[in-house]
Amino acid sequence: MRQSAARANGCVALLAVCILVASCSAQTTSAPASSAGTTTSTASATTTSAFTTSTSSTTTSSSTTSTSSTSTSTTSTSTTVAPFTDASNDYLGEEVIGTSAEGRPIAAMHRGTPGGTVILVVGVIHGNENAGLAIMNELRTMPLPVGIDLWLLDLMNPDGYANDDRHNGNGVDLNRNFPHDWTQIGEPGYWEYSGTGPASEPETQAFIAFTQRIQPELTLWYHQDLYRISPSNRRDGPLREEYARLTGLPIITVSGGTYTGVAATWVRNTLDPSMSFIVELGPTLSTDEAVVHARAVLAISELVHRGEV
Ligand SMILES: [Zn+2]
Incomplete structure (x- = not known):
């Protein structure tokens, strides 16, 4: 499914790449609303960051109003507040990781803490499911928890995005083309056509080489429009549940297709x-919802960084 609004956001996202590359140092930091006006003197004393999380802010406010005699506990609470990077200068570059079947560049943006916990977010693998680009757009400028080494791969399938098509330029469903549990599905023209063999497509090969190099600890994928996250009893199960809780998405098994050669399964x-894991967005995604999703990405990234999963 594709949305014209989402497509517009996608264009904005692509434009943002160019602007960011040219003038990242001049961009305006977009602080999360939860941080606005919540930095207290106590928090400032214990963390140099200008940002606090909504949870800790609430706690800090409560402690502060109760009386300064609780300063010990307040200080203790504040030290748990994660510092955030300065979004205006945590840009680490942009890299073309490969070329699509029709010759388009596959580009990834890199920001955050070099050498930190590597998180990869993929905006589009099915070319006509692009609402996730609005989330990617937010993740370009949102302050990151210190320690997060973030890669943003907007378009793993630039051909499909350009052609408003699920498939790449060869008619292959890239999310059936990965070399874990690959099977032959259909023929060219079939909606789940898996290609001529495992990792037959240049986009798949580029992604494999890229991730084998950067070794992400968490990789997220956006799709549409089943509006759900599948449950898992593996290590990422709690992360899925937390992401679902933060965004309101239900945990429901995805069904209806042939799930071999799937990218997320290959990564795991x-x-x-x-x-x-895959996040199935709904048919539309507002800007406000995109912000909520972007914050959820960072929240679960921080759980990974802290080793709490
Ligand atoms: Zn999809």
């Missing part, structure tokens, strides 16, 4: 250590 079973 091939990269080590690695967690990966």
Whole structure:
């Protein structure tokens, strides 16, 4: 499914890449609303960051109003507040990781803490499911928890995005083309056509080489429009549940297709250590919802960074 609004956001996202590359140092930091006006003197004393999380802010406010005699506990609470990077200068570059079947570049943006916990977010693998680009757009400028080494791969399938098509330029469903549990599905023209063999497509090969190099600990994928996250009893199960809780998505098994050669499954079973899951957005995604999703990405990234999963 594709949305014209989402497509517009996608264009904005692509434009943002160009602007960011040209003038990232001049961009305006977009602080999360939860941080606005919540930095207290106590928090400032214990963390140099200008940002606090909504949870800790609430706690801090409560402690502060109760009386300064609780300063010990207040200080203790504040030290748990994660510092955030300065979004205006945590840009680490942009890299073309490969070329699509029709010759389009596959580009990834890199920001955050070099050498930190590597998180990868993929905006579009099915070219006509692009609402996730609005989330990617938010993740370009949102302050990151310190320690997060974030890669943003907007378009793994630039051909499909350009052609408003699920498939790449060869008519292959890239999310059936990965070399874990690959099977032959259909023929060219079939909606789940899996290609001529495992990792037959240049986009798949580029993604494999890229992730084997950066070794993401968590990889997220956006799709539409089943509005759900599948449950898992593996290590990323709690992360899925937390993401669902933060965004309101239900945990429901995805069904209705042939799920072999799936990218997220390849990541989970091939990269080590690695967690990966798909977020099925609904048919539309507002800007406000995109912000909520972007914050959820960072919240679960921080759980990974702290080793709490
Ligand atoms: Zn999809």
